[in-house]
Amino acid sequence: MLSKKTKYGLKALTFLASQKGRAPVQISEIAKHENISQKFLESILLTLRKTGLLGSKKGKGGGYYLIKEPKDIPMTTVMRVLEGPIAMVPCVSLNFYEKCEDCPDEASCSVHKLMLQVRDSTLEVFRNNTLADLVP
Template identity: 55%
Template sequence: MLSKKTQYAFKALIYLAQHQNNGPVLIAEIARKKNIPLKFLENILLELRKAGILESKKGKGGGYLFKNPPSTIPLAKVMRTVEGPIALLPCVSLNFYEKCKDCQEEICGLNKVMIEVRDASLKILEGKTVADLAMLE
């Protein structure tokens, strides 16, 4: 299940994508229009900026905007930035692997099924972009 934080991140990115031709967008505007707590949104947008998804401009006419076109930002990158692992078990995660306690991966049926789930999810999340969410294309 997506956390509130990830849901808010996607809502903010959709809003930014739909308004990208208007220049930088103020955090307060996004928070108000998408009903996201301002302080929470500030932290989310900062994470997205640090990950190279967004950039910010200071001063008059400042705000947040995309560093690259929304059509080049896979949903998987956003989820990993905000949420962490996409896999449902740590033992099948590609980027955040951890061995499960008391488990023998080589004979674990759950591990095998969760690899299939991970691969199917990643195929979709890597193939869809922020522009797809914002229905820009």
């Protein structure tokens, strides 16, 4: 299940991408437009800024803005920052790999085999979509 954090983050990014200019947008405006708790959104935007997806400007007329062009922001990046691993099990994760403590042999594990296919197909979707593709 997609977390609200990711959902809100995607909506906020899409909203920023839909703004023609790159003028900073206030948190309050994004929160209001997307029906999101402002305080919760604050922490999400902060995460996105720390990861380098967003920039921020303080003071009057400040707010958040996209650093890169929407078409240069792949969904793989966004999803990994917001949601974490794309794979459904750590043992098939590219960026967050972990061995299962049960399961003596990955090669012969039925779950591994199936989840590898799911990861690949999901990854393909995220690779084929940039932030620009999400804007209506």
